[in-house]
Amino acid sequence: MPAAFAIPGDIATVTGGFIYERRLLEGLRAEGREVAHLRLGAGFPEPTPAEMADAVAQMAAVAPDVPLIVDGLVFGAVETAGLSTVRAPVVAMIHHPLALEAGLDxxxxxxxxxxxxxxxxxxxxxxxxxxxxxxVLVRDYGVPPVRISQAPPGVDRPDGPAVPSVPPLVLSVGIRHPRKGHDVLLQALVRIGDLDWQAVVVGSDYHAGHAAELDALRRALGLEARVQFAGLVPEAELGRLYRAATVFALASRYEGYGMAFAEALVHGLPVVACRAGAVPDTVPETAGLLVPPEDPGAFAAALRALIEDEGRRATFARGAAQAGARLPHWSDTVAVMSAVLDRLAAR
Known part of the structure; x- marks a missing residue:
């Protein structure tokens, strides 16, 4: 049965949410389903009045017998009065509630x-x-469990063996956004300056102001020679970095899932992260060390433990690889959404 998928901005944007929805759209089409892509304004979740009006108009034009998937950046921000005019059965695709984003007043x-x-x-x-x-949706938003399906992101397996770099490479992958905690990572790295390591942070700039703050902090801490902000890198280069890394470290203040953590697990990388949001569900205790959010000292101690202790690092690496082997493929993710669409269409 056909469907429609409302996504804001450029679907080729390299962030976890956009990667998820691009792979989902491609997968639904690959199984033979006709899925219309509604290209909504890039301003969501803070759209201009024109973007809001256009989004409502496009969604309201979907036929009442065609299920409509709505990206969470749109779904959580579109005016309720406008959404109520949509005749199609709506599937809300929620990565994490928008109210849980960092930096909001x-x-x-x-x-x-x-x-x-x-x-x-x-x-x-x-x-x-x-x-x-x-x-969270059941507890805080009153959504009945029967109306929720879980479709964890798929993850691609490595296309080559690990080639650890010397000195040890601390890899972090996440857009330069306050929620990703790169400031905490920098403050942790400076605390282990006596050890031999290098660090690369991969991810585009989401907030220009925050990116400038991170650059200034790296400079103030004297880490410019050891910490590289690589920005966006080609997929092949990102794969090379995962295979070269010794430890994966991301100090997120909140994650609804954390696709970069899943990538680290399938590459068998021990993880240092914060016990925040869904991170403990994504990263089991056997795969790394989780510390409280907003605690550079604890984050530094965890990094030190894994860099200094090769045996402990190897144990967590094995745990990461085992956890990674259990993670779903993208075909599994698509299958969940496909079943939801078929049930709605059958009604």
């Missing part, structure tokens, strides 16, 4: 919470990326 957080709560009441079904996100 109290008024904006309250607005996003109320709007997403009210919009969820209009959804025919909700697809989430993790058990953690499902739990």
């Amino acid at each position: 109290a008024a904006r957080r309250r607005l996003l919470f109320a709007r997403e709560r009210d919009n969820l009441a209009l959804a025919a079904h909700v697809v989430v990326n993790s058990a953690h996100t499902a739990e």
